[in-house]
Amino acid sequence: MLKSDLSRIFVAIPLMNELDNIPILLDQLINQSLRPVIISFCINQPESWRKSPDKKEIILNNRKTLLYLNKVSASFPIPIIVLDHTSPGNGFHSNVGCVGLARKLCIDSFLSFTNSNDIIVNMDADTYYPDNYFENIIDIYNQLPLLSGVCAPYYHKIDNLPEDKARLMLRYEIFLHYYTLQLLLIKSPYAYMPIGSAMSFRVEAYKKASGFKVKDAGEDFYTMQQIRKIGIINSWLDNTIYPAARISDRVVFGTGPAISLNLKNQIKKYPFYPTYLFKKIESYYQILEHSKTTDDIIKNLKEIIPKEIILKIYKNHPQRDKFVHAIHEYFDAFHILKFLNNNYSVDINNDFEYFKNFYQELFKKDITYKNWQEISxxxxxLIRDDLYNYELNLHRDKLNFLLMNKTDKKLWKYLKMF
Structure with missing residues (x-):
């Protein structure tokens, strides 16, 4: 793999049922102040959908998208790769749309042209990106040469949604900010939100992380988790992306499914875990940082990590910094979520109360409402804006800390609280 000090942008965009969004997306790409080297599109759907009458329109839309992009690519000022996983026999062998596989195939299509220092930017066709988005991304990576990934600030558009769907969309985004803020406040190494349309990473980190994690769901989550284990992820940029909020069954998790649910089922799937559980995780972090002996760590961490695993980790990593790193590597974003789910039975009646208590404590503002339905x-x-801005400020503080410590090898090498 070639090494270069100058980073370049390569773009991966999965497409399904996106014909109406393509012209707007192409305009956004042309108008970027810094143009990418290559844009790769993967037009896709499961092959099994050909047998489903209700998927006929999506397949037709994909077919038209394929024809349109093949025509446009000949004269487009930026090189375009068009991957056809929509034509008969080319669809994915999965019963659900696999956006992770589509992203992976896009990246695979240009990976041989990249240098280790180049940046892979993941985009979605229904998302608005500011004209300086790529320039801003490159600037952050250039300021922090050891940075592995970026999860950009996001703000979902709700303009065209009916009131019931707007409420669901806002609750879902409030949940995302709540979850990230809880992790930021306890100084978790995994305090970022992996949204596919907002993710980027260095080629070197992507390869070390063994590429995109192709699963039936949660590909973005697992991919960025591995990127985080390679190096630090930044979540502050000088601009914000604006994903569309639309009903969709293309993926199992994410915005589309979240607003397809009714409120009760959304609460079950995306509950506001009570603050005391995050405080419990924080206490484990403190034990890990300050315990004098391995016996103390084993004694106090056995609630979240089995004793035999801690002993195995210690045997392989007896040096303290490496041991702490390995514990954080084990108790990762997945295990944090698993801990929360194992220690919390979703309480639909108290879901709003858990959020309200957190919000009132954080902002010193009273909320007089008793449930989600009562709030306009x-x-x-306004609540979403409060959380969005507070989270941005914490990410900015974190970025400033990184800039002041960009030569601290221990900070960048090990998973640590900061």
Missing amino acids: IDELN
Whole structure:
């Protein structure tokens, strides 16, 4: 793999049922202040959908998208790769849309042209990106040569949604900010939100992480988890992306499925875990950082990590920094979520109360409402804005800390609280 000090942008974009969004997306790409080297599109759907009458329109839309991109690519000012996983026999052998596989195939299509220092930017066709998005991304990576990935700030558009769907969309985004803020406040190494349309990473980190994690669901989550284990992820940029909020069954997790649910089922799938559980995780972090002996760590961490695993980790990593790193590597984003789920039975009646307590404590503002249904869309939007801005400020503080410590090899080498 070639090494270069100058980073370049390579773009991966999965497409399914996106014909109407393509012209707008192409305009956004042309108008970027810094143009990418290559854009790769993967038009896809499961092959099994050909047998489903209700998927006929999606397949037709994909076919038209394929024809349109093949025509446009000949004269487009940026090189385009068009991957056809929509034509008969070319569809994915899966019963659900596999956006992770589509992203992986896009990346595979240009990976041989990249240098280790180049940046892979993941985009979605229904998302608005500022004209300086690529320039801003490159600037952050250039300022922090050891940075592995970026999860950009996001803000879902709700303009065209009916009130019931806007409420669901806002609750879902409030949940995302709540979850990230809880992790930021306890100084978790995994305090970022992996949204596919907002993710980027260095080629070197992507390869070390063994590429995109192709699963039936949660590919973005698992991929960025591995990127984080390679190096630090930044979540502050000088601009924000704006994903569309639309009903979709293309993936199992994410915005589309979240607003397809009714409120009760959304609460079950995306509950506001009570603050005391995050505080419990924070206490484990403190034990890990400050315990004098391995026996102390084993004694106090056995609730979250089996004793035999801690002993095995210690045997392989007896040096303290490496041992702490390995524990954080084990108790990763997945295990944090698993811990929360194992220690919390979803309480639909108290879901709003858990959020309200957190919000009131953080902002010193009273919320007089008793449930999600009572709050107006305008007021939910204001709450979303409060959380969005507070999270951004914490990410900015974190970035400033990284900039002041960009030569601290231990900080960049090990998973640590900061």
